[in-house]
Amino acid sequence: MLLQGKTAVVYGGGGSVGGAIARAFGRNGAAVHLAGRTEATLQSVADDIAGAGGTAYVDVVDALDEAAVDGHMKRVVERGGRLDVSVNVISDQDVQGTPMVEMDVEDYLRPVATAVRSKFLTARAAARVMVPQQGGVILFFGGQFDWTVARKLSVGGIGVTFDAVESMRRQLAGELGRHGIRVITLHTGGLPETIPLGYDGRDEIVELLNGNALAGRAATLQDVGEIAVFAASDLARTVSGASINMSAGAAVD
Template identity: 40%
Template sequence: MLLHDKVAVVYGAGGAIGAAVARAFASEGARVVLTGRSLGPVDAVAEQIIAAGGSADAAQVDALDEPAIDRHLQSVIDAAGRVDISFNAVGIPNAEILGVPLVDLEAGLFALPVTTYAMSYFLTARLAARRMVARASGVIMTVTASHARTGIPSVGGYGPAMAAKEALTRALSAELAPRGIRVVGLRPQAMPESRTIRDAYEPRAEALGMTWDQWLEVLAGRTHPRRLMTLAELADMAAFLASDRASGVTGTTLNLTMGSLDD
């Protein structure tokens, strides 16, 4: 197993991406601690993991509340002795932002995803790193989107938010890699199984002038295999990147857009 005996904390584990990554980590032997702002969704995922024979715990943690994150991480250290992997999959869908042209968007709504995504990633990464340096070992991870590298209309500050997270991945790695900690990200294009892509489509449906199926066909047509990535493919890649088999990968965001974006 790729992650045998590893301890992984997943933030935003009640969402589609966080849940898929948590399940993949557990299937590869990790002890997974799932967190979210609401306990119900993460509890449900933890129960699924346990029913499948994995090891999982759930906790209610606001990934923008630094003291809460700190207290929870210390409880993980007290129980498990260490944290090997920190994965931030926190999301903030907001229908007031999507579908509104930038020239019409209120400044506070523009700033909301930029500050929220970057701050959540910064807080969870920083607090995990402080625990990891003692062992000179650990992996800090997050997920972004194609918005980071290409212009997409009517998505407000989500593009700058994703770009900020990718810049933070590089900066964190430059500081932490000499201390034994890898920092990596994953950038998928779109995954129809995730609620995120539906949230991105619905407010913009009229402006796009496409049905849901037509829009998915357009997105798939931009990839080399003419299909979109699945959650399982993303999660399997996350498990590999979190493992010691990927020890040479740090300071980068892996392009999982299936050829729709060039690096």
């Protein structure tokens, strides 16, 4: 078990991506603290982790609320004594489906503001625990956005969101590296499983994501969980300030 004895927080842990990461963490021995706004979905993931013999806690937390984030981090440390891994996947799949020039400014900026604020607050809370420990891992999700998809798919503000978060990742890695804290992005190139059934244009999006992959298929949620485990583990101790490319060749470095 690569994460045996470690404590992890997953913000957005009740969603498809957050849930996949949380379940993989649990399978690999981490005590997982699931944070989000919907208790029922968080509890469902926690039940899966517990059913597989793992440890999970559920906390209803608004990651846009500064006091709520800081208060929750205090509870996490009280439970486990430390924090080893912090993952935030909030507002990472919000493809809005409207051409940019047809959008209201508030709608365009919504995913940008949501992701940047929540990731700042959660990363800051994590770093304030990890710095005295002289170690820890902060994981983001998304990677550098492939703007060529805008020819076929109206993405709204999500592309700018990804690029803004990547800038934050680089800054955090630079500031926190001397304290033994690693900051990494998981870059998938898009996940067909996260496109809701019945979503207008779903088939076209899935075909696009799979077609862009050199391997002929895009990454799966299981892939995301397993790579997240590796990134959070000591096996990846030399990886920081980087984006781990798990796009199946959709993004060629």
